[in-house]
Amino acid sequence: MIAATLIVIISQILFFAGGWVFFVKQLFRDYEVHHSLVQLLFSITFSLSCFMFELIIFEIIGFLDASSRYFHWKLTIYAMLFMLIVILPFYTGYFIINNIRFIKKYLIKPFAVLSWLLFIYLFWKIGDPFPILSPKHGIFSIEQGISRVGVIGVTLMALLSGFGAVNYPYTSMTHFMRVVTRGDISALERKLLQTFDVVAMKKKRITLIEKEQNSLSVPSSIWNSILKSVSSQGHENITQLKRDCLALEELTRQLFLELVDMRTMQQRIEWSKTLKGKYFHFVGYFFSLYCIWKIFISTVNIVFNRVGKVDPVTRGIQIAVNYIGLDIDVKFWSQHVSFLLVGIIVISSIRGLLITLTKFFYAISSSKSSNIIVLVFAQIMGMYFVSSVLLMRMNMPLEYRTIITQVLGDLQFNFYHRWFDVIFLLSALSSIGFLYLAHKQVSTGDR
Known part of the structure; x- marks a missing residue:
């Protein structure tokens, strides 16, 4: 028991150090985020988020x-809710x-107290339109907090997932890359210099x-009207x-902006010819198929009000045993494949969210707003990872999700999966429309 407690404490310290060193000191160092309390709150939120994923493992x-x-x-969920709500x-x-x-x-x-009370009011009211909770739970129960954090977090996850897919x-x-030659860049550079x-x-x-107007003198009244007319013409x-x-x-x-875009596109074209670029081009095919499949399955789930009852790992093993006829140890492979799948989801979720937050931070941050933006990002990060745990529960076999279900309480889990499908579908279709129009506009401009 002592050894287990030490492992938990050490892992928390490592997660906190990761949030402090790699994100606070590196990501935010150029924007004067020197307020120790802001750095501390971000690192604590990051540590609690990672520890929830560790508990899943x-x-x-x-x-x-x-x-x-x-x-x-229980302790981690209460601590995270206290951070996110208070x-x-x-x-x-x-x-x-x-x-x-x-x-x-x-x-x-x-x-500041009044602004927090306004937040609490809006946070509480956000749960009214959604069938997320049984009314029997008290105000300070985990269910009340998780249910509302889940709505915000799942919405954010679905928006990012739809756009990312x-x-x-x-x-x-490479099919979607704009063809840019060195001649195009040279012609635009000449045009820019000519305009300058x-x-x-x-x-x-x-x-x-x-200078001529200031140097004009008025020698006599006869010339006054002439000089006045000349001056007015010069003013025009x-x-x-x-x-x-x-x-x-x-x-x-x-x-200049078009020239920057051209140079960026030329670098992308040169990068696509490398081994790494060809690899990511191949991965793009996989994600294209994933996007099509996800849009299709989300539409099916919405139309038929369908939510999966069996996790993907168990379902895959059942197919392997019942239809393919493989003689395998279901319990053994269920545990190991679940461990691998959850590990991939955890790593990709943390990496994807932090990359997205980094891009937003560099785009909108300034010396005056940096503290606020870091705190908002910590809020988003916490809600995102709490919602990830809520949705990841369905990717785990039944015997591994028992304690998670008990801790999260009497929530309408099916609602969150349906809500994710709805927002994902809207986000993906909107992204397709937006990127299609942007690509068409660029192609038309090249002609």
Whole structure:
């Protein structure tokens, strides 16, 4: 028992260190996320998220006693809900209000409390439209928190999964790459330089006209009207020249962005010719088939209100035994294949989410907003991983999901799987439409 407790403590320390060193110190170092509390909250959320996945592995391999696993599940879920419902929303509101200049310092904490109460109200009301929970549970039960976190997290997971299932083949397969030659880039570079020259000439002309107007003197009243008319004509010329400059500067921005896209596409084409690029092109075929199959099966599930009752591992082994006639140890292979499948899902989920959050962070972060964005990302990460556990339960054989079901409580698990299918289908179809229009627009522009 002592050895098991030490393993749990050591794993928590390692997960916390991973969140602190690799994500706080590396990802956020260029955006002045130096607030120790923000770094601490992000690392704790990351540690709790990873530990939930570790507990799933413990369920499959039978590590620790059942009572010990149940205790650690309860403790981890309560700690995660406390972070997601109390700590992270409060400090997110605190830092948002702290960035508002006209609010006095002594009013920041009261306003932060009010913002947290508003969050709690919205968080509670979000569960009203959904059949997610039996009304017999108390306000402070795990079921009340998990049910609402599950709606938000499953929605987020389905949106990311739908977009990723479509976007990955689009970005990795050579069929969708825009053909860019060195001549195209050179022609665009010349056009950009010519536009810069025209802008410089017009600005020089504006400067000369303004200098001439300032140097004009009025020697007599006879020349006053003549000089006035000349000055007004010069003013009109300056106005037109300034308008031309603004239009040309906008054109240079568009040309520069197009040049960056061309160079990026040329690099992608060169990368696709390498061994690694060919590998990802091949993987793109697999994900294309997966996307088609997932859209099809989600549509079937929605139309026929169908939810799988048997996990994929058990179902696959049943097919191997009953239809193919293989003589295998069902319990042995069920455990090992489940362990492998869950491991792949865990690694891909953590990697995929963190890559996505990294891209968003670099796109929208600044020195003033970085603390807020890190806390929001911690909130999203926690909800995402809690929902992953909720949905991953269906990928485990019945004997391995017993404690998880007991800990999560009396939830409407079938609803979350149907909700995932609905959001995934909408996200995938929307992504296909958006990428089709974007690709068509680029192809039309090349002509």
